[in-house]
Amino acid sequence: MSLETVVEDVRDEARARAEEIREGAEAEAEEILAEAETDAERIREERLAEVDRQIDQEREQTLSSAKLEAKQERLGARRDVLQDVYDGVEEAIADLEEGRRRELTEATLDASLAEFDDDEDVAVYTRAEDVELLEDLVADRNAQVDGEVDCLGGVVAESDTSRVRVNNTFDSVLETVWDDELKHVSERLFDQ
Template identity: 60%
Template sequence: MSLDTVVEDIRDEAHARAEEIRADGEERAEEIEAEAEADATEIVETAEAEVDEEIEQLREQRLSSAKLEAKQKRLEARRDVLAQVREDVESRLVALDGETREALTRELVDAAGTEFEGSESVRVYGRADDEELLDSILADYPGYAYAGEYDCLGGVVVESEASRVRVNNTFDSVLEDVWEDNLREISDRLFDQ
């Protein structure tokens, strides 16, 4: 074997080895590239899923927030309507006159009177505009006297020093009781629930 043959064999072997290394390198590069692509795909899918989940959560939050805001506005509107109805009732009570006002006031004095049976001096307070009406009604009740004005829609506040009792039979107090006892029904009627 000549030196040229040995060199040629070594060169061929080196080329073969280099080709083998290059082929292994390309194969390894393809594997790494495939793994990287798989990782990238997985990362993209995970990121997309996270974004989709975040979008869904944000949508749910906004939807819940919008529903809550709408509910609050509905409740506020209902409160406003109920307040307006209450104001209308109060206005009508203030506007009562004649026989109706006298009959209602007399009933309220009678109802309060049960607390003051046997009292010699009973003071009755009422709306300033009702002073004449109260004087007229109280003429039928011995020991009862108009004692001054009371800020109310009508009706009476009755008290006696002897019994240390005070009865608030104003239109306001009666309206408050009726309003509280029937608020659910009033609301149902107004808002067709």
């Protein structure tokens, strides 16, 4: 064998080996590229799924916020209506006709005086507009009108002897009735 033949055989073998390496590298590159494309697709799908989850979460939060805001507005409107009703009741009490005012003032006076011993001197107070009415009502009782209080009517009675103070103003009665009946008033107004 000649040197040229050996060189040519070595070259052919080197070319074949180079071709084998190139084909192997191409196959490996294609495999790496396929894996990279698969990974890229998986990452894209994960990102899309995450974006969808985020959109759903934001939609839920927005919906919840809107529902809460609507509920707060509804409650605010109900509070306003209830306050209007309360104000209307106060106005009606303030404008009671004379006979009815006398009857109710006498009832609150009697209830107040019942809290004291018969021998105690009791001072009673009422609103400025009802002082004369109260003076007339205490004329035959063990009490004297001792001033005015800021109220819708009724009486406040107190005694230095027993240090007792009884608040039977129309305001306090209204507060008690309002607190006791608020649920019923609300149900009636709003058909719950």
